[in-house]
Amino acid sequence: MEHLGRESPNDLATIKRILVVGAGAMGSQIALVCARAGYEVLCHDVAESSLERARKDLRSRSARDVAKGRRDAGQEAAVFRRLVFGTDLDALARDVDLVIEAAVENLDLKRRIFAQLEEVAPKHAIFATNSSSFVPSKLADATSRPDLFCNIHFFNPALVMKCVEIVAGPETSAETVELAKAFVVRIGKEPVVLKKEIPGFIANRILNAVRDEAVFLYENGVASVDSIDAACRTALGYPMGPFELMDLTGIDIGYFTKKARFAETNDPKDAPSRSVTELVERGDLGRKTGRGWYEYAEDGTPLGP
Ligand code: 3HC
Numbered sequence: 001m002e003h004l005g006r007e008s009p010n011d012l013a014t015i016k017r018i019l020v021v022g023a024g025a026m027g028s029q030i031a032l033v034c035a036r037a038g039y040e041v042l043c044h045d046v047a048e049s050s051l052e053r054a055r056k057d058l059r060s061r062s063a064r065d066v067a068k069g070r071r072d073a074g075q076e077a078a079v080f081r082r083l084v085f086g087t088d089l090d091a092l093a094r095d096v097d098l099v100i101e102a103a104v105e106n107l108d109l110k111r112r113i114f115a116q117l118e119e120v121a122p123k124h125a126i127f128a129t130n131s132s133s134f135v136p137s138k139l140a141d142a143t144s145r146p147d148l149f150c151n152i153h154f155f156n157p158a159l160v161m162k163c164v165e166i167v168a169g170p171e172t173s174a175e176t177v178e179l180a181k182a183f184v185v186r187i188g189k190e191p192v193v194l195k196k197e198i199p200g201f202i203a204n205r206i207l208n209a210v211r212d213e214a215v216f217l218y219e220n221g222v223a224s225v226d227s228i229d230a231a232c233r234t235a236l237g238y239p240m241g242p243f244e245l246m247d248l249t250g251i252d253i254g255y256f257t258k259k260a261r262f263a264e265t266n267d268p269k270d271a272p273s274r275s276v277t278e279l280v281e282r283g284d285l286g287r288k289t290g291r292g293w294y295e296y297a298e299d300g301t302p303l304g305p
Helices: 025-036 048-067 073-081 089-093 107-120 136-142 174-186 203-219 225-236 242-249 251-265 274-282
Strands: 017-021 040-044 083-086 098-101 126-129 149-153 163-168 190-193 302-304
Touching (some): 017 025, 025 040, 025 048, 073 083, 107 126, 126 174, 136 149, 163 174, 174 190, 203 251, 203 274
Parallel strands (some): 017 040, 040 083, 098 126
Antiparallel strands (some): 149 163
16 A cells, blocks of 8 residues: 555654553643653643643652653653644644554544544554554554554553553554554564554553452452452562552543453453442542542542552
């Protein structure tokens, strides 16, 4: 497939302006990572209130990094001049070279976003999704550029975690994968390229197996959540236990991922567990709501299970 505007398809210099769709915890931090690497970044969300929250959160992360001597104040001011937030997707997408979609894990919504982007983004722009549940072949056919479509999957917190998984679909071109890989290195992360697509990719599949076992132990009354977390930290060297991590990433994220998987497989082991479903139904989604497996103070300090 030929695409006008990208004469040298694997030339990293062809990426100058990036659109990040979705200004939640993942999207906003991905946007900051890219802006810190020198890119012009446009960050979209449908709700002005989400953009406001993202701006506030990134500003406070930045101020903290400056206060701790990890970043220079002048450098950070320039970063925020390169980082633009907005709600008009068509206007933002008009002149970008790479899109990273980080909207909520809903297949129809993601397909609608990519179909809209197909209409307005330049023909040469690479389309990437940060989804961990939907592989490229579930999304790429919402566009007419499956050769330029891949998953570029970050981990939470995206400002800190080094790993970024790159997943090609059956129609993704080798040039797109090479470009994605070079881009990930350019933003200071470590790419892990899958040889073929599989839902959940590598790290989340391993994490899910650990998480399922942790929930099994808890639901069967074997130990409390904090004991299970403590065992993972002190016996296995995990930086956080599985329950603490669910609270960090958002209990709803794992819940919806499992629901989507279950809808596909009908395999009971893919269904969300009873206790996770109860938490989601109560709106106790983890740190972002002040309560999940643990309770948190206003400033995010854990108060206990
Ligand atoms: N956002 C941005 N930066 C954060 C952060 C957050 N939410 N939480 C912590 N940090 C940074 C801060 O810079 C902090 O330093 P500071 O306090 O001096 O500013 C630094 O990390 C260290 O934090 P803490 O001292 O509070 O705690 P830790 O030493 O435990 O580190 C952690 C925090 C990096 C989050 C670490 O606990 C960790 O690696 N946890 C595991 C994370 C993980 O497994 N992520 C993968 C999740 S799965 C996923 O993302 C898949 C996706 O599809 C949902």
